[in-house]
Amino acid sequence: MPELPEVETIRRELKPRVINQKIQGCTLLRKDVIGYPKAKDFCTSIIDKQIIDVTRRAKYLILELSHDSRIIFHLRLSGTIYLRNRDAQHERFTRVIITLNDYQLFFNEPRVLGRIYFLQNDKNIKIPKGYYTLGYEPISPEFDLNYFRNKINGRKAKIKALLLDQSICAGVGNIYSDEALFHAGIRPLRKANKLTVIETFKLLVSLKSVLYRAIDNFGTSIGDYTRTDGKNGKFQNSLYVYSREHEPCRICGTKIAIQKISNRSTRYCPTCQK
Ligand SMILES: [Zn+2]
Numbered sequence: 071m072p073e074l075p076e077v078e079t080i081r082r083e084l085k086p087r088v089i090n091q092k093i094q095g096c097t098l099l100r101k102d103v104i105g106y107p108k109a110k111d112f113c114t115s116i117i118d119k120q121i122i123d124v125t126r127r128a129k130y131l132i133l134e135l136s137h138d139s140r141i142i143f144h145l146r147l148s149g150t151i152y153l154r155n156r157d158a159q160h161e162r163f164t165r166v167i168i169t170l171n172d173y174q175l176f177f178n179e180p181r182v183l184g185r186i187y188f189l190q191n192d193k194n195i196k197i198p199k200g201y202y203t204l205g206y207e208p209i210s211p212e213f214d215l216n217y218f219r220n221k222i223n224g225r226k227a228k229i230k231a232l233l234l235d236q237s238i239c240a241g242v243g244n245i246y247s248d249e250a251l252f253h254a255g256i257r258p259l260r261k262a263n264k265l266t267v268i269e270t271f272k273l274l275v276s277l278k279s280v281l282y283r284a285i286d287n288f289g290t291s292i293g294d295y296t297r298t299d300g301k302n303g304k305f306q307n308s309l310y311v312y313s314r315e316h317e318p319c320r321i322c323g324t325k326i327a328i329q330k331i332s333n334r335s336t337r338y339c340p341t342c343q344k
Pocket of ligand 1: 320321322
């Protein structure tokens with residue numbers, strides 16, 4: 071569930087607090103959240119490393135460490151990261167505790183689908199899967215009309231499915247694809263190759279705009295996502311279609327429809343979106 075704006079919010083909150091901190095301890099409460107290397111090697115590998123930066127790529131959060139190494143978090147559906155004081159007790163769904171000089175970083179994950187990877191000088195290991203085939207993020211300058219049209223031109227797939235494709239729109243998931251299509255006035259079921267240039271441009275602008283506004287509002291707290299202090303984001307108050315099925319459209323009053331596309335529930339307004 072956490073998409074680009076949620077992971078970016080976590081990054082912005084973590085960075086000023088954890089930068090230059092040293093990893094002093096590591097506790098695995100569930101070993102299966104460690105995606106690489108083997109769980110028994112994970113803790114010994116990260117201890118004594120220093121955090122030199124906190125970055126993000128699409129929906130992946132990355133702690134850049136000393137010795138050309140990094141920890142990559144993939145939050146998947148329900149993973150969250152909390153920053154707690156050194157004396158805080160772990161919580162019900164805490165799976166990993168990384169102890170720093172001044173804080174404990176909790177990786178909480180009720181469904182145990184999220185994964186953590188540690189990589190060091192491992193440029194040839196294609197882990198995590200999907201990370202190396204990511205396309206541009208819609209908020210990047212490289213994501214322009216030329217790029218977007220090249221990626222979707224001639225594709226018979228439904229536009230909604232292509233917005234979810236991480237090799238096209240890195241960082242976009244179900245929330246922001248639904249919202250961007252609403253603001254562009256385009257039905258999610260439309261075939262990509264039937265979009266006009268103007269529609270494609272409108273969709274590009276909507277994607278950028280909705281992602282920037284969601285970042286400014288600390289993400290969307292529906293389901294498990296919260297900020298690193300446990301507080302909710304605010305963008306759920308600005309949604310037009312996502313999670314609003316059967317409610318009246320904020321623009322025209324028509325009931326918001328819901329339909330499965332690519333096995334994902336998709337919401338749209340049958341009147342505002344053509
Ligand atoms: Zn409407």
